[in-house]
Amino acid sequence: MKRIALLGMPNTGKSTFFNRITGMSASVGNWPGITVDLLQARVKIDHEEMEIVDLPGIYDLQGIADDEKIVRNFLENYAIDLVIIVLNASQIDRQIRLPLQLNSLGLSAILLLNMADEAEGYGICIDTKQLTEQLSMPTFLISAKHGQGYLKAYAAISKKLSENIVSISPQTLAMQLDKSGDIPPSAIAEILDAAVEIPAQISITWTERIDRLLLHPILGLPLFFGGMFAVFWLIWAIGLPSQDIVKNLAEWFLKNCLAPAIAPFPDLVRDFVINGLWNGISTVASFVPLIVLFFIIMAVLEDSGYLSRSAYLMDGIMARLGLDGRSFVMQMMGFGCNVPALMGTRVMRSQSLRLLTMLTIPFSLCSARLQVFVFIIVATFPNGNGALVLFSLYLLSFVAAIATAAIFQGTFPNDEPFVLELPPYRFPTWKQVALRGWGEVRTFLSRASGFITFGCIAVWLITSLPVGAVGLETIGGHIGTFLSPIMQPIGIDPYLTLALIFGFIAKEIVIGSLAVIYGLGAIGVGDRLTETVTFTQGYSFCIFCLLYTPCLTTIVTLFNETKSWRFTLLSLVYSLGLAWLASFLFYQGVQLLELL
C-alpha cells in the first residue's frame, strides 16, 4: 500500500487539510520506534487504497526539538511514496525553507500553499507556475478550510501517485538528511524575487485591533480571567446537566431493559451485571457530553488564535515556576475534567515541560470531585457557610499545583527557548469544531472504556466476596481495617477508607460506594455521616480526596500520553504522599489546637 505523509510548519492548517482529504476516518496509529501517536487514515485515491499520515508540524527538518526528531525518525524508518507539504501562503517568505530542505532529499512531493484567501487579503501575489518550475514540485494555492483550489490539488496528488515513482528507501533518506545542510538565505531570496510579491506594509488588520484590547498591558489579564471564568461556567452550566441526562438515560435503560432481561439469572449474576458492569460503563458514558463540550471549546480557543495569546499573557508568571503560559491554560481546563486537560498538553513541544505540566494537572479540582465535596460538606458542616469551605478546597487545588511545579521544576528542567507564533485571529468553521470534538471522544472512549470496566469489576469483586458478607466483613472491608493504622492518624475510618479505594476508579462512585458500604440509601448515608464523622474528619477526607490519585481514567491517560510507567508511577505515588501529608498536617494540627 502506498503511503502519503503530510508535512508542514505549525499553524498552517495542515490538520484541516488532513480532515478534508480523509473525511471522518482518521484514527490514532501506533508506529514502532515513534514515541508519539500519529493521526493516520486510509483513503481511496483513484480506486487504490492509500495510507495518509499526519506528521507533527515542524519548523526545521534538521531541528532538534522533540517534534522535529519525531518527523525525522519517521522519515528514516518508513518508506513514503509522496510528501504533501502544507504551508501558510501568507508566510511563504519564511516557510519556503521547508520545501527547499525537502527538495534536497529527492522525495516525491507536492506543495500546497494553504490559506490562500488570507494571503489574498494581505495583497500577496504568488505565481504558482513559477514556483512549480523553481522548486520542481507541483505547487497549488488552496484553502483547506473553505475548499477553494482543493479539487485541483487533489487531482495533482492522484496524478503524482499514479506516476509510480520509485520511492527512495528510508536508509538512503537518512544519509541524505545527514548530509544536507542549511538553506542559505540567498537561495530563498532568489525564489521569492521571481515568484512572490509581498507588500512591504499592510493596513491595520482586525487582528491588530483586537490585540490592542485583548493583549492590553492592564486589561489583558482581567479579560483573560473573565474569559476563563466564562469557559468554566459553560462547562458547568451545560456539561454537568448533560451528564445527568446521560445518567438518567442509563438508569432508564437499566430499569426497563437490562434488569428485566437478566431477571431469570441468580442474584450473584444479576448483582455482577448491574453493579459490576453496567454502573461502571454508564459512568464512563456520562463523561461523553462533558468531553465533547470541552473539546469544542478547546477547538474554538485554539483555532481562533486566542490560546496562544493567553499563553503570552500568563507566561511571565508561569516561567518562574518552570512552566509556561500554556500550562496555566491546561490547569484551568482541568477544573472541568483532568483527562482532556492532560490530552491538551500535546500542544507543548518540550517533553520536560509537558511532564511537569502533567504532574500538576491532576490537582485541578474536577467536576467529579466537586460532587463528593458537596456531599461531604453538607453532611459534616451543616450549619455553616458550605460555599466558603468549598472555595477553600479550590484554593488548595491551586496551591498544590504551584507547590508541585516548584518542587519538580529542577527534575524537569525546561530550558527550551520559548518562541511562540501568534497567528491572526480566525473564525473556526462549524465543521472543523465538530470534527475535532468527535475525533477526541472516539479516542477517549477507545482508551478509557476497557480500563474502567476492568476496574469496576475488581471493585465489585472485593466488596461482594466472600458471598453473603457485607460492610467490613468483605475483602474490601478487611482492606479498610488493615489500612487503619495509616488512615487513623488523618481521621479517616475504615468505611471512608474503603470509599477512597473506590475513588481510585472514579470519584463519581465514592458517594455511591458509601451507600453500598453502609448498606444504606443516599439520605441515610448523609445522616450516618453527620452522626459518625466530625467536620475535621470530613474536611481531612476532602483534602485527601482532592490530592490523591484523581481516577483510573486520568492515570491511564497519563500513561497513554507519556508512554512511561515510571512517570505514571511517580505521579501516583507523589500525589498519594502529598495527600496523606496534607491531611495529616490538617487533622493533627486541628487536634493540637483543640488541646490548647
Next chain:
Amino acid sequence: MKKIKPITLAELKPRIPARVANIVDCGENTTLERFPQRLEAMGVVRDRPIEVLRQAQFGGLLHIRVGTTTELAIRRQEAQYITVIPIEGTQSK
C-alpha cells in the same frame, strides 16, 4: 550620516521599526543549539523588518512582528540573541 550601533531585540523599545542585524550564534551542544535556525524558520532573518509591538506584564513575553505577516511572542532572555538596528529617523518618535 551617523552610523547606528546594533542593539539587542530585548533593548528595542516598542513601536520603533528596526531591521534584523544578526542572530548571535548560541553554540553547540546546548539547549540553544539550532535555535538560530528555528528563528530563521520563523522569519527572523538578517535585514528583514522587525518591530516590538508590546510587552507583557511581569517581565513577560515580547510581542514582535517580523516581515509583514508574522507575529511572534518571545521571552526577553531569548530576545538577547537577536541584534537589531533601529531604522533612521524614527528613533526620536
